[in-house]
Amino acid sequence: MTTSAQTGVAPVRRLGRRHKRVLPGFGLSLGISLFFVSLVLLLPMTGLVVEASGMTWDQFWFTVTDPRVVESYKVTLWTALAASLFNGLFGLLLAWVLVRYEFPGKRLIDAVVDLPFALPTAVAGITLATLFSQNGWYGQWLAKAGLEVAFTPLGIVVAMAFTSIPFVVRTVQPVLEELSPADEEAAVSLGASDGRVFRKVIFPSLWPAMVTGVALSFTRSLGEFGAIIFIAGNTPYVSEVTSLMIFIRLQEYDYAAASAIAAMVLLASLILLFSINLWQGRYLRRLEGR
Amino acid sequence: MSITIDQISKNFGGFQALNNVSLDIPEGQLTALLGPSGSGKTTLLRIIAGLESSDSGRILFGGDDVSQLHVRDRNIGFVFQHYALFRHLTVAENIAFGLESLPRKQRPSKPDIRQRVARLLEMIQLPELAKRYPAQLSGGQKQRVALARALATQPRILLLDEPFGALDAKVRKDLRRWLRALHDEYHFTSIFVTHDQEEALELSDQVVVMSQGKVEQVNSPTGLYARPESRFVFDFLGHVNVLAGVVKGQKLVQGDAWVSLPAVRNDQEAQLYLRPHEVQLARTPCAQAKLPLRIEAISLIGSEVRIELAPEGWQSDEIWEIGMSHAEFARQNPARGEFWYAVPGVGHLFVADSAQPRTIDWQYTEAANASSM
Numbered sequence: 001m002t003t004s005a006q007t008g009v010a011p012v013r014r015l016g017r018r019h020k021r022v023l024p025g026f027g028l029s030l031g032i033s034l035f036f037v038s039l040v041l042l043l044p045m046t047g048l049v050v051e052a053s054g055m056t057w058d059q060f061w062f063t064v065t066d067p068r069v070v071e072s073y074k075v076t077l078w079t080a081l082a083a084s085l086f087n088g089l090f091g092l093l094l095a096w097v098l099v100r101y102e103f104p105g106k107r108l109i110d111a112v113v114d115l116p117f118a119l120p121t122a123v124a125g126i127t128l129a130t131l132f133s134q135n136g137w138y139g140q141w142l143a144k145a146g147l148e149v150a151f152t153p154l155g156i157v158v159a160m161a162f163t164s165i166p167f168v169v170r171t172v173q174p175v176l177e178e179l180s181p182a183d184e185e186a187a188v189s190l191g192a193s194d195g196r197v198f199r200k201v202i203f204p205s206l207w208p209a210m211v212t213g214v215a216l217s218f219t220r221s222l223g224e225f226g227a228i229i230f231i232a233g234n235t236p237y238v239s240e241v242t243s244l245m246i247f248i249r250l251q252e253y254d255y256a257a258a259s260a261i262a263a264m265v266l267l268a269s270l271i272l273l274f275s276i277n278l279w280q281g282r283y284l285r286r287l288e289g290r
Numbered sequence: 291m292s293i294t295i296d297q298i299s300k301n302f303g304g305f306q307a308l309n310n311v312s313l314d315i316p317e318g319q320l321t322a323l324l325g326p327s328g329s330g331k332t333t334l335l336r337i338i339a340g341l342e343s344s345d346s347g348r349i350l351f352g353g354d355d356v357s358q359l360h361v362r363d364r365n366i367g368f369v370f371q372h373y374a375l376f377r378h379l380t381v382a383e384n385i386a387f388g389l390e391s392l393p394r395k396q397r398p399s400k401p402d403i404r405q406r407v408a409r410l411l412e413m414i415q416l417p418e419l420a421k422r423y424p425a426q427l428s429g430g431q432k433q434r435v436a437l438a439r440a441l442a443t444q445p446r447i448l449l450l451d452e453p454f455g456a457l458d459a460k461v462r463k464d465l466r467r468w469l470r471a472l473h474d475e476y477h478f479t480s481i482f483v484t485h486d487q488e489e490a491l492e493l494s495d496q497v498v499v500m501s502q503g504k505v506e507q508v509n510s511p512t513g514l515y516a517r518p519e520s521r522f523v524f525d526f527l528g529h530v531n532v533l534a535g536v537v538k539g540q541k542l543v544q545g546d547a548w549v550s551l552p553a554v555r556n557d558q559e560a561q562l563y564l565r566p567h568e569v570q571l572a573r574t575p576c577a578q579a580k581l582p583l584r585i586e587a588i589s590l591i592g593s594e595v596r597i598e599l600a601p602e603g604w605q606s607d608e609i610w611e612i613g614m615s616h617a618e619f620a621r622q623n624p625a626r627g628e629f630w631y632a633v634p635g636v637g638h639l640f641v642a643d644s645a646q647p648r649t650i651d652w653q654y655t656e657a658a659n660a661s662s663m
Contacts (some may be wrong), residue, residue: 082344116572180374182370182372182374183374183376185341185361185368185370185374186362186368186370186374186375186376186436186439187376187387187391188341188362189339189341189362189366189368189440190387190388190391190440190442190443191362191363191388191391191443192360192362192387192391192393193362196391198385200376200379201376204376204378205377205378208381226524270338270653285651286378286423287377287378287423287425287427
């Protein structure tokens with residue numbers, strides 16, 4: 001038998017299971033990823049559950065169904081819903097403008113979209129509270145219209161919307177950019193009105209990205225703390241959010257109760273994200289023909 | 291419905307895509323816009339469709355000026371190179387899209403639409419795929435669906451932008467034949483854009499050759515092939531063998547090569563264009579030409595034998611190509627590396643001072659004698 005050096009053919013490696021992948025580094029990269037996911041995400045969550053599991057079921061139930069806490073759930077849910085829906089519309093508009101049109105200052109606006117992420121949330125909260133207070137720049141005009149924003153649940157909506165708008169813009173933007181102009185041209189050449197083109201051609205392509213953006217915006221709003229507490233007024237049973245309830249329990253050194261409430265928020269977020277992933281997977285599979 | 295293109299010009303920034311183009315597209319015919327990329331053919335098609343506006347000039351459909359009409363009001367069918375099917379809609383929904391977009395008064399009833407879609411699916415021979423999504427179709431099937439979708443509203447004019455460009459050779463050929471048959475049956479006025487000369491010559495009734503935003507020549511495929519009016523058209527329609535030289539004493543001379551010419555003024559540069567099938571091979575030079583060549587490659591694939599030759603003792607920018615029948619090949623039996631002489635049958639002479647070629651017919655008299663030895 002000739003050796004590989006003589007024939008000039010590279011030696012055939014034993015085709016064990018490990019060599020079947022063409023891309024190298026699968027084991028290493030997956031290992032590191034899982035390690036960090038565990039370290040940064042799973043471990044703290046486990047800690048949360050462990051901390052909460054120090055309570056009996058009755059204690060847990062008592063803590064999470066405390067009327068003041070339940071009221072905070074309600075406030076948090078509806079404000080987060082309002083904020084994320086507003087962001088869905090406004091974010092779509094913003095993404096649309098940034099992708100579809102050329103205008104001076106476009107790059108600047110594109111950069112400013114990320115500002116809520118870059119800004120410390122407390123700074124955002126204080127700024128918003130100042131602007132919307134009775135004699136703030138916006139507040140004085142809104143007050144004349146009979147609208148009170150600062151130190152009311154409406155303020156919570158404003159703070160939530162502000163801190164989570166980039167989610168919608170940044171998820172919708174790339175999808176909009178990738179839309180083929182030919183699809184719209186085809187629709188128009190078939191006689192479709194502008195409205196019909198948007199409803200039947202553009203929106204179905206944007207829809208999954210928009211839902212993701214809104215869901216991310218919603219879950220982010222559920223956990224928002226820094227920006228909200230400065231503008232919410234934090235009146236018990238009226239404008240207290242769940243994250244504030246956690247904070248209050250922490251200040252009382254009641255770590256178990258804080259963990260219990262936090263676990264509820266976590267659960268809500270997980271359920272939402274999972275169900276959206278499932279739904280979206282099915283929708284996208286159809287588009288990809290699987 | 292006939293189409294008149296009247297002095298259309300279009301600039302993109304500093305680039306002139308179309309330069310004062312005027313053209314008549316006869317009713318019921320299949321017209322090809324043929325040209326290399328950047329020749330303005332797609333821009334012209336999009337202007338006809340109304341997807342692009344022209345800087346100046348008019349578009350008329352059957353005598354009516356439609357220049358100011360929006361694309362959705364022009365009642366055209368447009369087929370895109372990459373199909374542009376709506377991927378979240380099924381095949382049937384895609385085809386029904388145009389019908390459902392009609393204003394309420396003209397819109398057929400739901401059962402009517404379903405029936406029309408079924409008929410169109412029959413026409414494109416894909417009735418079993420009605421419920422599929424575009425991603426589940428092959429390229430050829432997608433383009434058929436795109437065609438059915440464009441034809442659903444019974445447009446007056448069908449425009450196709452490189453309709454077969456994204457398909458592989460076999461599918462392309464089938465689809466081409468199918469489109470031709472469809473066109474012969476329904477007789478809509480169609481224009482299609484292509485950069486493939488073979489496609490244009492095979493499929494169309496009339497070919498419009500475009501280059502650098504201008505129309506170079508309009509003719510039937512056979513007319514175009516037989517009488518190219520410019521060097522560009524010549525170069526673009528398949529391979530061409532060129533002898534570039536100087537006219538001296540009734541001959542076009544370059545190095546060791548020469549070809550006898552009819553009366554042409556002496557001492558001017560000229561190029562002789564010869565199509566692969568207008569040249570024969572001989573072992574010895576003939577009376578009307580001496581074109582020594584060495585055989586570089588022989589390809590037996592296809593209906594004729596293609597022989598590639600390199601000039602010996604003279605020069606040519608591109609390799610020479612000669613096509614001969616398999617019978618002729620068996621008789622002459624040329625082999626790679628051998629020296630042969632090319633015998634021109636018909637040639638097209640471009641003289642420096644005129645853009646139009648002169649066709650020269652030597653007849654194969656001498657060649658026939660030479661090759662039968």
